[in-house]
Amino acid sequence: MDRGKRQRLSGSQYKKIRLQREANSAKQKNALLHFLSRSSSEKALAPIVASTSNQNEVEIEIESGGEIEYSDSVSVNEYRNSGNDDTAKELENVDEVEFISNLSEVVVQNVDDIGQNENNEDQSGEDPKTNKDLPLNFNDPAKWPIIDGKFKALLMKYVPIQKLPSLFPEDEQGRKFSSFHFYRRMSNGNKIKRTWLVYSITKDTVFCFCCKIFSPNKFSLSSHDGCRDWKNISVIIKRHETSSGHTTAYLNWRDLEVRLKSGATIDHINQKIIQSETQHWRQVLARIITLIRTFAGQNLALRGTCEKLFEPNNGNFLKFIEFLGNYDPIMSKHIQRITTSEIHTTYLGKTIQNEIVKLLANKIKNDILAKLERAKYYSLILDCTPDISHMEQMTVVFRFVSATESSSEKPAEVVVSEHFVTFLELQDTTGANMTKVVIDKLQELGVNLDDMRGQGYDNGANMRGKYNGVQARIRQLNPRAFFVPCSAHSLNLVLNDVANCCMEAVAFFDFIQGIYNFFSASTRWSILLNHLSDLTIKPLSATRWESRVGAVRALRFQISGVYDALIEIAEDNTLTTAPQVKSRAEAKGIARNISNFKFVCSLVLWYDILFQINIVSKMLQSQALDLSLALEHLNATKSFLCDYRCDEEFAAMVENAKKLAVELKIFEGFDVDDPVRVRRKSRQFLYEGRDEPIVSLEQNFRVSFFNRVLDIAIQAINERFTQLSEYNELFGFLYNIGSKPLTDDELLKHCKDLHLALMSDGQSDINGVELWYEIKAIGRRLDTSNSDPKSVLKCIYTSNVFKVFPNLSIALRILLTLPVTVASAERSFSKLKIIKSYLRSQMCQDRLVGLATISIEKEIADHLDIEDLVKDFAELKARKIHF
Secondary structure, three states: OOOOOOOOOOOOHHHHHHHHHHHHHHHHOOHHHHHHOOOOOOOOOOOOOOOHHHHHHHOOOOOOOOOOOOOOOOOOHHHOOOOOOHHHHHHHHOOOHHHHHHHHHHHHOOOOHHHHHHHHHHHHHHHHHHHHOOOOOOOOOHHHHOOOHHHHHHHHHHHOOOOOOOOOEEHHHHHHOOHHHHHOOOOOOEEOOOEEEEOOOOOOOEHHHHHHHHHHOOOHOOHHHHHHOOOOOHHHHHHHHOHHHHHHHHHHHHHHHHHHHOOOOOOOOHHHHHHHHHHHHHHHHHHHHHHHHHHHHHHOOOOOOOOOOOOOHHHHHHHHHHHHHHOOOOHHHHHHHHHOOOOOOOOHHHHHHHHHHHHHHHHHHHHHHHHHHHHHHHHEEEEEOOOOOOOEEEEEEEEEEEOOOOOOOEEEEEEEEEEEEEEEOOOOOHHHHHHHHHHHHHHHOOHHHHEEEEEEEEHHHHOOOOOOHHHHHHHHHOOOOOEOOOHHHHHHHHHHHHHOOOOOHHHHHHHHHHHHHHHOHHHHHHHHHHHHHOOOOOOOOOOOOOOHHHHHHHHHHHHHHHHHHHHHOOOOOOOOOHHHHHHHHHHHHHHHHHOHHHHHHHHHHHHHHHHHHHHHHHHHHOOOHHHHHHHHHHHHHHHHHHHHOOHHHHHHHHHHHHHHHHHHHHOOOOOOOOOOOOOOOOOOOOOOOOOOOOOHHHHHHHHHHHHHHHHHHHHHHHHHOOOHHHHHHHHHOOOOOOHOOOOOHHHHHHHHHHHHHHHEEEEEEHHHHHHHHHHHHHOOOOOOOOOOOHHHHHHHHHHHOOOOOHHHHHHHHHHHHHHOOHHHHHHHHHHHHOOOHHHOOOOOOOHHHHHHHHHHHHHHHHHHOHHHHHHHHHHHOOOOOOO
16 A cells, blocks of 8 residues: 555645535525515414415516516415426426425425514514515526526526616716617617516626526626626627527527427426325315314214224224225225325324314314404303313313494394313412413413403312402402302302201201112112103212202102112012122111101102202303393292292192102101100290290201201302302493483492492593493483393494494493303313223323314314315425325
8 A cells, every 4th residue: 555645635625625515505595595475474383375466476578568577576385386397307307296395395494494584574673575685586687596407497487577777877987787778679670679688686787588597608698797898788788699509598498488388398297197196185184184073073082002094993083084985085095005005194193183183273272262352351261170180170261252243244243152272280279370370371372361351260269269269369460350159159059058957958868869879789770760760860969060959850750669669679588698688678778768758748848949949050051141140040049949938838848748648658747656755955044934845746847957948048049149249239230221220320320330340550441421321322222121231232233333332332241251150161071071081091181172172162163164274284394295
C-alpha cells in the first residue's frame, strides 16, 4: 500500500463540500411554502386549505388582446388537483403518483411552520392576506425557485398574467423599460403581441417564459436574473425571438398546451385512474364513519379480542364490515384488496376507530358550543358517580335557551336545551378541587364563566355547601350564577325523611325488602309468578327515585297472590331438607305478617302517598320545566298531603284496607292475639293532668303512624324547597304577564329587585325601570291564557320585536336557563354504565367521552354531514391515501 498517495479528502475539502451543501439547502428552504395560500378562518390543525372561490380563481390569459393582470397566489388544493403532473411527466418523466404523494408529505410537514407564521402575523397585527412573501407569484419569474419537472407542470397551468405598472422605474443611467417592447412591429404595420415576454416588477427585468421552461440553453432572457440592458433591449429581444432555440421552445410550449386541453397526454388515463381511486377511498371511509357512528349511537362495543378480518372474536365492527362485503360492492372490493394483500392501508384498525370517534365527538361538541355562544347565557349542571373501574366521573351538562327570530323560511323558535359535554375524572371530590377542574374545563372549551346564570347540582355537601361547596366557590367568582338544588333529588330526600320518621315506617319497608329477598331464589320466584298476573315484586333502592312506589305497587294490587304463594311454600310437605324446612318457616312468618290488618292499612297509606309524589317526580325530570311550574307541582303535592290528613281520608283509607282484607280472608279490623298492657305515666305534680293513653288500636295507628307520616312529609317539603321558593319570589312576576296580577308599584319593585340580583361589578344584565315599561307595554298585547315565560319569549321573536323589548327578552331567557333538576346528568350516568361495562372497564377516558357524546347527543350525530367528516378526517394529519 502506497502511503504517499492520499486515500481520502482533507478536512478542509470536506468542510467546503459541507458548506456548499448547506448553502444549496438554505437556498431551497421553505421554497414550497410559496405555493400555499392561507385563509384566516382555517384552524391550526389544517392551515393549508382551499381559499374562497375568488381567491382560488387564477385568471389565465395566453393571447388575449386585453389588459394583463396578476394573480396573487395558488392554493395547495389547486396544486394537488391541477393535473400538472401530466406536463411534468411529458417533460421529465416524473412519476405522477410519486409526485402527489411527495407533495402531500411536504405540505403536511410544513403545517407547523405555517401555523407559527400565522401566529406571528396575528401578533404583529398584519393581515395574512397582504403578506406577499408567503404565496408564490407565478407572474414574477424573479421569484421562481430552481425549475424542476414538478414546477414546470405548475407553470404550464398558471401561465404568467401581468398588470404592468403605469411608470417603469429608471436604472442608474436613467433608462427604463417600455410596454412598447411587448409588441412586434411588422413591415406592413401590423403589431403582434409577444405573449412569451414576461416583466418582473420586483427586479425590473424581463424574461422569456417559454425559453426559461423548455430551452436547455441559457439566453440572457432565460437566465436566473433575466435581462435588464435597457439600452440594447430592442436588439436583444429581436435577436432572441428569431433564434432557432426560442422558436423550438415556443413550439413545444404551444404543442403541449394543445395536448393538455384535448386530454391527449400520456398521463391522461393515469389521471382518471387516480381520480377513480380517490373516489373509491372516499366511499370506503364514508361507510366506515357511518358504521362507527351507528355502533356508538347504539352503545355497542366495536372491538373484540382479534383485529383481523374473518377471524373469530374480531368484534362487532369487523364482523359488520364482513357482512357489508357480502352485499355492498364498494366494501366487497375493499375487503378483496385487503385479503389479497393488494393494499396494506385498511382504515379498519383500532387507531382509526379512535380517530373517527374523536372526530365525531368534536363535531358534536363544536355544534353545542356554537349554539351556546349564540345563546350567551347558560347554566352549569354537574353530578358525580363512580364507574366500573372505581374512578370518580363527573358529568358536565350545559343548559341554555336557543331563540331564533322568524323569517320567510322558518318560524320563530324558542328551545330550552340541555346538552352533555364531557366526563371528567376526579382524583379528589372536595369542593375546591371540583371547582378548579370545572373552571379549567370551561376555559379549555372557551366558555365564559361570567355568562353563567345558573348552577344545578344534587344535595351533596361538597356541591351545595354554603361556604366550601362548588356552588359557593363559583358564586364568589360570579355572583349571578344562581344555585338551584335539584328538585328531584330534594323530593327523593323527602321520601327518605318520611320512610325513617318512625319505627313503624322503617319496619314496613324492611318487611317489603324482606319479601323480595325471600322470593329472589329461582324456585320460589317461579312459584310466585304462578300466582301473579301482571306485576312482580321489586326491591328497594336508595338511588332510584321510583323504587319505593314500584315495590309497594305489586303488593297493593296483588297481595292475595303473594299470600297464596307464601302459603303454598309453607304447606309443601315435600320440602324436607334443613334449608327447605327453614324456607317453609320463613314463608309462614311472612304470610302471618301480611295477613295483619295494620300492615294492610300501612300498605294502602304508603301507596297513596308514593303514587302522588311519583307523579311530581316524573314531571320534575323534564328539561323544559321552569321554576314556577316546578313549584306549582310541589304545592299541589303539599296540598294533597294536607287534605289527606283528615278524618274523611283516614276513613276512606281504612275502607280500602278492608277490601284487601276480604281478599286475604282475614279479620277486617285492628285486633291482636296478644294485647300489650297499656303503660300509664304517673303524675309528678298535682297540677298535671291525668295521663289518658290511647287504648283504641285504630286511634293509636292514626296518631303514631298515619298523622306522623303525613306531618313529616309536609314539613320536609317546606324545608327542602325553601331556596326554590326564594327564586320563584325573585322571578315570579315574569309569569302571567298578560293577566296583570300586580299593581304598577309592586311590579316596579320586582323589576328593581331583579336588576340588583343580576348586577355584578356595577353592571347589570337588565335595566329595571326599562323592564317595567316593557312589561306594561307587552302586557296589553298578550293573550292572558298563554302568557307563560316561554310563550311570551316566542311571541317576541315571532313578531321580531326583541329589539323593542331587550330587557324582557334577557330576563325571560335567564329565567328559562335556570335548572330545576339534574336529571340530564343522571341520564348520562346510565350511558356511562352501559358503555364502560365490566368487559370494557379498561377503556381510556378519551374513547369513553367520545362514545358517550355520540350516544347521548345522538340527534346531533345523526345530522352530521358525512362528506364534511371525510374531509376533516383527511385533514387531521398526513394520510397514506388521498381523499
